Amino acid sequence: MSESVITVGNWLQAFFTIVLVSAVFKDNPLYRFAEHTYVGLYAGYGVALTYFNYIRQNVTKGLMTDGEWSLLIPIIIGVLIYTRYIKSISWLSRYTICFQLGIGSGYVLAKDFKPFFVDQVRATFLPLWGSGDWWVDVSNWVYVIGTVCSLVYFLFTIQKKGVQGKVSLVGRYTMMVAFGAAFGNTVMARVSLFLGRMQFLLGDWLHLIK
């Protein structure tokens, strides 16, 4: 890429970075301009990328070059989603949705159950004593009690009173710790992104830092 193109790119990046950050102080017309540019470009990018990766691959290569006529079935089912915009035949779009939901629900029933239920339950059966390291034992107790109590919290068919209420409370605190950890990690990730943008502004654009 030539030097001038890189310079133009850097100025564009700098402009949009400053304008998008400006919304933190106050909403302004330049921010709204950048926001609409972002949404428009990203949506257009998504459509074109899907065209490159799936539609052209299957229509041009699969159907026309390789002669895979069976591909006509998913293509027709896929196109039926657009009948939503023609009121008299809008019910046809249900075929697209039901096709996706049929495979989707089959996928959940066949593939999600083992990794997200069976394996998770199995992995919770941890040794509670005798590991040789007291800290590992304590951690395992915390792990097992935390998991069981979190599950009890989701039992909505029983009243949360007495022992169940207390167990459910422990579950709520366990989940609060989990949310706190997720929150802390999210903040760190976002700060890291923000530092990256600042490094770009002060380094690549203004050349104030190396």
Added chain:
Amino acid sequence: MKKELPVAITLILAILYVLANYFTGVAFLDTAKNLLDRWYLIVAAWAVLVGSINLTQIHGRRISGKREGWIFSVWLLICLYGMMFFGIFVAKNASHPGWTFMYNQLIAPMNATVYSTIVFYIGSAAYRAFRVRSPEASVLLVTALIMMLGRVPLGRMLLGGHPALSQMADWILNVPNSAGMRGIQIGACLGGVATALRIALGIERGHLGGTGE
């Protein structure tokens, strides 16, 4: 034809997919599974324009009603269709220099900036949560604080070089965090399975609506 057949198709596909996953080695079921996996992606790809059409409808109404900020809606549609047509008819592939320029110099940096500015909003949300002074909010924030300080040199500096905060952050991440997340995951899985069964059996029919019939 309008409701019963789509529901029947859902059930047949779900059963076929489940059978194909449990009875591997049966030629017919293996072929069916491979076809369905591929068809699923193709059908999903064709639906990608629905989002753009919805955006066009929403912003088209703003433009035709000359509502506040309608000029930005015009610009959004120019960007949307400009990028789409540039990609499909000019660039024609993802390695085109113009296409990579648009992504590397505009979309990726804007994406990073938008996500990075969220830190200010979640910061103010955390402050408001802390003002509630409930024990749950305090647990959440103390954990978040340990996680953050345990990941930066400042945390070690505050304790005179001792890695206690970092060790605590690791323990929280590996033990109570995993326990809480596991509970949520198991609950979500059971909910997902129940919903999948309801959809497959035609008990849940909310997705059939929205077509005016």
